[in-house]
Amino acid sequence: DTLVIGAPMPSFADKWLSYLFEGISEFDTAHSDVDIKLTDANEDPSKMLNDVDNFIDANVNALLVVPTDVAIVKPIAKKAGRAGIPLVIVNRLPNESTMKNVDAYVGSESIQAGIIQAESIVGMLDGKQGNVAILMGVLGHEAQINRTEGNKQVFAKHSNIKVIAEQEGRWDRAKALQITEDWLQAHPEINVIVANNDEMAIGALLAAKKAGLTDADLIISGVDATPDALEYLGAGLDSTVFQSAKGQGYGGAEIAYKLAKGEKVQKMNWIDFELVAEEQKAEYLSKY
Amino acid sequence: MTNSDFILEMVNVSKTFPGVKALDQVNLSIRKGSIHALMGENGAGKSTLMKILYGLYTPDEGGDVFFNGQPFTPKAPIDAIRTGLAMVPQEISPSANLSVAANFFLGREIKKGILIDQAAMNEQTNKVLEELGIPMKVETLMQDVSVAKAQLLAIATAVSYEAKLIIMDEPTTALTESEVHQLYRIVKKVQERGIAIIYISHKLGEVFELSDEVSVIRDGQYIGTKKTTDITKEELINMMVGREMDEMFQREDVVIGETLLEVKHLSLPGKFEDINFTVRKGEIFGIAGLVGAGRSEVVEAIFGYKAAESGDIYLHGEKIDIRKPADAIQHRIGFVTEDRKLTGLMLNMSVTDNMIMPELLPYEKHHLISEELASDVANSMKDQLRIKTPTVDTIIGNLSGGNQQKVLIARWLLLEPEILILDEPTKGIDIGAKAEIYKLIVELARLGKAIIIVSSEMLELLSLSDRIMVMSEGREVGIIDREEATQEIILDMAAGGDVPSHDSTIQEETTSQCKTEGMTS
Amino acid sequence: MIKSANNSMRKTSYTEILNKYGMLLILILLFSALSLKIDGFASFRNIFSILEQVSMFGIIAIGVTFAIVTGGIDLSSGAVVALASVVGASIVTGTEGYGMTIFAFGAAMFVGSICGLINGTITAYGRIPPFIATLGMMTMARGVAQLVSNGRPVDASSDAFTSIGDSAIFGVPSLVIIYVLVAVTCHIMMSRMSFGRHVFAIGGNVNTAKICGVNVEITLLKVYILAGALAGLAGAMLTSRAYAGNPTFGNMWELDAIAAAVIGGTSLAGGVGSVPMCIVGALIIGVMNKGLNMLGVDPYWQQIIKGMIIIGAVLLDAQKRKKA
């Protein structure tokens, strides 16, 4: 009898998540006695609730959820608890009280990514004046909120660094490209661009290139360390932050599988962020 | 300034539209309880004047309107209705998806608590309709009601507002003779209740039959008011057009040539069955019948708009296959449709664009349409048909009804058709313009074109046609020659005069049969 | 002649039935097909679950139907859901008791009504196309929602409030009950009250409506306020179901709502539409969503199939009518 794991996912149009899904399906193919079903909430929390309902109605053996936002975990946990289905949350850490109703968590704290990213910039500036512009993801997304928050926490501690602009790049390279063009025109003094993800960071560096700026003029940093971004590392992109998508996917699936079989698992499973600078390019490229 | 004899007085009322001074210091006084005809050429400003009364247009500064002696400045129709005014607009377009009763009570629904009392509304609608002699199922959706019935319903609705003054803007354009008589009856009944009526019409007959007084406006200016009994038709025409003119069109004869169009056993089940006729070069072929006889359907089928199911059409003796209007246009057949709004106008496009649409090729230079060429042609048509419009670039929706019709006729004249089909071509057209259009039709005939004309105006058919086919309930009752045709015979046949079914192949035979039939009955 | 008339009468009623109930037939077919494929799809529990999932955008679709019947449209409803959810959550969070719950629902509907009032005013008095008015409002309402919430989900921790989204009465989820109540009320408004008549009249022919003394502006105002209030209500319902308000809520819901209305036979040209058929339209979307998920169809393919089903349903319906 195969075990069925229901896996409501927030978006199938997100690059980083697509590697996470790869991790999940790797686990799925490696284990013949489990069937993992993914659904796409299209970034709509309400759609995610529907997906959870549907899996509960279909009597799955465990739920493996990457939530659209952390607030939605509360009703998900309630529903899972009522139906007696074990629940694993991946990648986005809900608050403590909600965690009481969650069986296991795999991932990190998003704010860490922002902090690591900002600290790398502090290092690169090395005391020089930093005029920072922040490219944010879709407003309201968990990663947008926390990564931006992490950035600002660090920058606030350094008097040489000032955040002079922030806009919504919607995780989108093209949108970020356009915004950066406008920024570079309006604020020539910008010398740091921090993006909530790598796609937007790439957009920023393309804009810089189009504006005739060189790598030295601008510090650009992203998050995700996706293969494309790694290609640009050292060629415009100065740092990015790695968080193992495959590892989280595979690890989350494994824990959900164990829970489905009734085995005991560790509740908190941390996967830390790692700063990736030019030197580590090859190392991280080999992970894909 | 006020006089208790008058229900309505308009003093120095003007209205300017962009590019058009539609009304220039017009005066109009309507006696209580009288039927007051309002006449004038197309675009004279009649509808505009009435729309001002109804709160649809705001007049220019400087004029005054008194209703029942009180100053009257309606901001919206609801103000007019509350004051005691009702209107049957020129272009009625009821809410197609509401029932007859719902349309009847639109804006003043009967309620039981907060809900609509549909039963009561049905009952009362029925009552009013019965009183006025307009039999109609009140639950029917308006989309299934014929234009004529809708017109009568609109009048009944206006009556039921308990208004003191009802405006009827060309109420008979969509009606045939018999329904017109029904309308007369209704109008007189309304007058008996002490309600005054402003009756706009282009038809002299109606005006002399119904009205107590008649006022004329020309080019937006007030010309005068006369007691109907004090004026002759000729004098009235003179007031309207500013010159002498015959009321009855006298056509000249033209040589009739070989057969051009032959229609054989044309059928569209449910609409018309087994229609046979021929039209020769230079011939004007009329089609008569009551509303719903299927005349429009026959010509629509010939043109390929709503193709027939069986039957053949021959042009120059050769069988042609017309499946869509483009095929007909290819064969140089033109078609002025019956319903201006539905199948005629492109309301928010210019006069030029409306004219040139069927055939753009002549206006192309190096594969591109030349605006200049198109405007030139449109302008010459404008002059030829005396279309009243500021420019040919004006949006056609801003033209008066009659002028819109002229544009549509111009559209098909530009095609230089071999065969021109006209379905109710002079609907809403003034006397002067009518004569011009008749002249044009005869001129086309002289050039060897064939004309098919569907009309509910008996005089029009009788004075224009060489032969007239009469239809009744989708059947061809018979074809009569111009010399033998009289109003009575045609009406008789149209009412379903009991003609034996004819499977004859020879046209002439059928015709003579009908003639006898018409004579004897 | 009499024979043929009879004939056409029969034809009419047959067509009319297809016209009216064609989509219902398609819904039943879809549901039956999925029931054969999926165990437990044809259970009460599953049906209620579908209804619950549909209830929120279904309520929006009802408001949108009114707007479409007047010949207008409402693109702002999804954003209004977000705004109302944030406002509702801010009010209710940390409170207790049903008093505050009712107040929060009321506030959400009020906020929605204000958005609707603005839409209506711009459309009716400014005479600008409702497409643009509500498109502008869509952007604005989402902006305000983010401003109010600082771009973050707002916790709606109140047991009374969240119980609305969780509880069931005699096995029927509360949200479904709200949906049914709204639907019945709106159906009566649309079909049995003079307001509804005027809505149809405006969509049928706005000039005629004016001439008949219908106050077109006020009626349009009411329509958009109603649509806004219903979007607000949906926002409150979603908040109680999700235990939080969120400025990202309701993204693209307006399109689903419009699709539901149109699938239900509402004509975008105005003058035609009904609440029951709008529910059928919403259910077709809901059944399809649930079915595809339960079948475990690949999410990419889900979108493709979803698009095909929407087009297919409307196409089938149109073909049927043509033939009949």
Next chain:
Amino acid sequence: MIKSANNSMRKTSYTEILNKYGMLLILILLFSALSLKIDGFASFRNIFSILEQVSMFGIIAIGVTFAIVTGGIDLSSGAVVALASVVGASIVTGTEGYGMTIFAFGAAMFVGSICGLINGTITAYGRIPPFIATLGMMTMARGVAQLVSNGRPVDASSDAFTSIGDSAIFGVPSLVIIYVLVAVTCHIMMSRMSFGRHVFAIGGNVNTAKICGVNVEITLLKVYILAGALAGLAGAMLTSRAYAGNPTFGNMWELDAIAAAVIGGTSLAGGVGSVPMCIVGALIIGVMNKGLNMLGVDPYWQQIIKGMIIIGAVLLDAQKRKKA
């Protein structure tokens, strides 16, 4: 009489100018106001930058204008951008030379045309509302884009290809040149060719168009194919600009494109519209976006202000006309 006629003639031309150029005035006002506020806003460089940013959705807006003028709509254009971008990038990545670049552009436009062909077929022959047909296509095209790309950006590494998005000829960015070429061609098609007349006729009165021998179905087909091809072109342009195709590209662009068309005076009821005014509409949106970004307006407020400007512009235009 002559005097009054003269008088009214003057009035006409005044109104006509406002009618025709009112939005242009608003654009100029907006631009001037921002130029006063922002240093360098009124520079050639900035104007080209705005044009470049506008070029892609501006091209879509032109296609959408055709659809709207027939009385239809195209909601699928944003999704088609995504699909075309993914397809174009897959083709071009790793290749060299302009041959492949042209092939990739062609392929993107071809994919767009196919989507348009489907839209058109369903609309013209299936007689279902274009709103639904293109809404379905929107979902499907996005689904296919994700399927093809596996949900990830597709690298478009080809120097020749990306140079299109990067280069400028005599200081004019290539993308702007493409925009201008498309606009001129489409303007001629719309205003000077019989195809364009037929487009207007269908929107003006579809029955009349039929009576006048217009092949309504074929014309609609052409319109949607054109709209699809232009969306595909925009997708290819975006790909070369962003050095990658992405299934998330073009999100909500359809709404911006429709807004541009309507701001430019295209009537959603059909029969009215023009390419130059559509460009003005697109520029209003582009200038506003750029201005708000350069002013550094808070992103939440940006949305609110954006909504207000769109509504405000159309409102102002409507008011002006009413008065005149």
